[in-house]
Amino acid sequence: xxxxxxxxxxxxxxxxxxxNEAFAENxxxxxxxxxxxxxxxxxxFAAIKNAAALSSGTAAIHLALDILGVGEGDYVLVxxxxxxxxxxxxxYLGATPVFIDSEQDSWNMxxxxxxxxxxxxxxxxxxxxxxxxxxxxxxxxPAKMHEIMKLACKYGIPVIEDAAESLGATLDEKHTGTxxxxxxxxxNGNKIITTSSGGALISNDSEKIQLARKLATQAxxxxxxxxxxxxxxxxxxxxxxxxxxxxxxEVLNERxxxxxxxxxxxxxxxxxxxxxxxxxNEREGVFANRWLCAFYFDPEVFGQNYxxxxxxxxxxxxxxxxPLWKPMHLQPVYEGCQYFGxxxxxxxxxxxxxxxPSGSNLTGEEWDRIESALKLFAIR
Numbered sequence: 001x002x003x004x005x006x007x008x009x010x011x012x013x014x015x016x017x018x019x020n021e022a023f024a025e026n027x028x029x030x031x032x033x034x035x036x037x038x039x040x041x042x043x044x045f046a047a048i049k050n051a052a053a054l055s056s057g058t059a060a061i062h063l064a065l066d067i068l069g070v071g072e073g074d075y076v077l078v079x080x081x082x083x084x085x086x087x088x089x090x091x092y093l094g095a096t097p098v099f100i101d102s103e104q105d106s107w108n109m110x111x112x113x114x115x116x117x118x119x120x121x122x123x124x125x126x127x128x129x130x131x132x133x134x135x136x137x138x139x140x141x142p143a144k145m146h147e148i149m150k151l152a153c154k155y156g157i158p159v160i161e162d163a164a165e166s167l168g169a170t171l172d173e174k175h176t177g178t179x180x181x182x183x184x185x186x187x188n189g190n191k192i193i194t195t196s197s198g199g200a201l202i203s204n205d206s207e208k209i210q211l212a213r214k215l216a217t218q219a220x221x222x223x224x225x226x227x228x229x230x231x232x233x234x235x236x237x238x239x240x241x242x243x244x245x246x247x248x249x250e251v252l253n254e255r256x257x258x259x260x261x262x263x264x265x266x267x268x269x270x271x272x273x274x275x276x277x278x279x280x281n282e283r284e285g286v287f288a289n290r291w292l293c294a295f296y297f298d299p300e301v302f303g304q305n306y307x308x309x310x311x312x313x314x315x316x317x318x319x320x321x322x323p324l325w326k327p328m329h330l331q332p333v334y335e336g337c338q339y340f341g342x343x344x345x346x347x348x349x350x351x352x353x354x355x356x357p358s359g360s361n362l363t364g365e366e367w368d369r370i371e372s373a374l375k376l377f378a379i380r
Contacts, residue, residue: 004369006320007190007292010255010361015247022239030217032239034246039200041249042185045168046175048202050209053237053245054216057164057186057199061134062089063212063235064160064182064201070095070131077117077157078134079109079143080327080339081346085186086136086162087328095131099329101341105281107294107349108143109135111151113341118155120340133159137166137176138325139355140192140259140291141280145171145179152180160184164199165291167192168256172285177202187241192255192291192360193248195241256289258360263290266356269371273378276301292358294324299352307352313377319370324353 018034027033035053042051054060070076072094078087080099090097098117103110114133121127133152135143145161152159159180163169166176167185177183187198201212214220219232237245263279270277278296282288297307307323314321327346329339357370 001318001369004319004357004362004366005359006322006355006357007359008361009189009194009196010251010359012247012251012254014250015244018243018246019240022243027239030234030236030238032242034239034242035237038195038237038242038245038249041246042200042202045249045252046178046183046202048175048178048183049204050206051200051202052209052212052216053242054199054201054212054235055237056085056197056235057162057184057188058085058089059216059233059235060182060184060199060201061086061160061162062092062233063215064184065089065093065095065132066215067208067211068132068158068160068181073129074131075121075126075129076132076134077114077130078328079136079138079162080329080341081107081325081349082136082138082162082328083164083325084328084331084333085164086134087334097328097334097337098130099327099334099337099339101339101343102346102349103144104343104345105283106141106143106286107138107280107345108141109148110341110343110345111144111147114148115151117338117340118151118157122155127155130155130157133157133180134162135159135180136162136164137169139280139294140166140169140289141282142166142169142171142176142286142288145176149179158182164188165191166289168252168289170287173287178204181205182208187245187248192259192289193245193252195237195245195248198237198241198245255360259290259358260288262358262360262362263293265367266293266295269374270295273375275378290358292355294353294355296349296353302352307354310377311354313380314373317369317373319357319373321357322355324350324355326350
């Protein structure tokens with residue numbers, strides 16, 4: 001049996017046109033017409049003034065933090081329940097991450113825990129050392145951005161939205177990534193659309209995105225020779241990868257609908273099985289892209305080992321599933337970092353949560369295998 005992947009690339013067919021144009025015009029470089037056009041496509045789609053196409057979402061977070069002046073001795077408040085790429089760039093700059101627990105509705109940054117952290121730094125007289133807040137829109141479900149932005153404004157802290165997983169998701173018809181000072185998208189191979197590898201930094205601040213583009217091209221000064229007045233990075237997206245991205249943007253809305261249909265299909269299967277698994281709520285005003293279908297198997301209902309038994313069972317049938325993100329405050333590399341949150345929601349969700357196959361290119365035969373496997377496990 002061929003493997004059923006969790007989330008694999010799904011080409012739309014139009015990508016080759018833009019790649020072939022790049023070859024025909026010899027634009028084989030980290031700049032060019034495809035890069036410019038992809039940035040324009042992102043700006044139009046997300047209703048944002050500026051976008052910089054970069055080599056990864058990680059690079060975008062790194063540049064955003066750098067532009068905000070984050071450095072040694074500073075703190076960044078970041079969601080604990082996330083992938084390490086949300087956090088590692090903080091360390092690149094010599095700053096310290098401070099981890100914030102999740103709330104139970106969206107599984108994203110808890111506003112109450114965030115406020116607790118801000119009050120802590122304020123009462124200790126070092127609020128000026130808190131340079132940024134990074135909420136994450138996990139699995140394509142928007143965080144509680146209205147509450148987070150209210151706190152950010154109250155305490156005067158800029159927000160970098162990690163929307164790597166949530167391209168196309170909206171809150172009150174406003175795209176994730178456009179609430180804060182910066183937003184970050186990822187186009188990694190497993191995302192809802194891909195450029196093979198790549199990402200984007202977005203903002204309504206034109207000067208900051210202009211600076212991001214400069215920093216991403218080794219911070220070369222405007223001179224006929226190679227001159228550098230600041231440290232830069234090799235973070236620009238290639239014109240070939242951007243060509244893939246242009247073709248992918250043409251099918252983005254279709255991909256979102258396919259992912260949302262996957263989620264609804266799982267709900268139907270679960271209802272037939274009698275599984276009362278929990279999931280991220282699509283509360284009022286929220287439109288999720290459902291990048292990955294993630295479910296929480298409450299141990300009081302299903303038992304302590306149900307999630308892992310299900311994962312291993314699917315593995316025997318060559319069906320990939322994956323535990324949810326291990327919270328960063330539990331990672332060995334971040335042992336000892338501060339953590340704010342009284343409910344330990346992130347830890348609970350990790351312990352008993354599972355992502356099921358969610359690709360927009362799942363075939364009817366693959367869905368039959370997934371459904372049969374889940375029903376067989378349920379009656380074992």
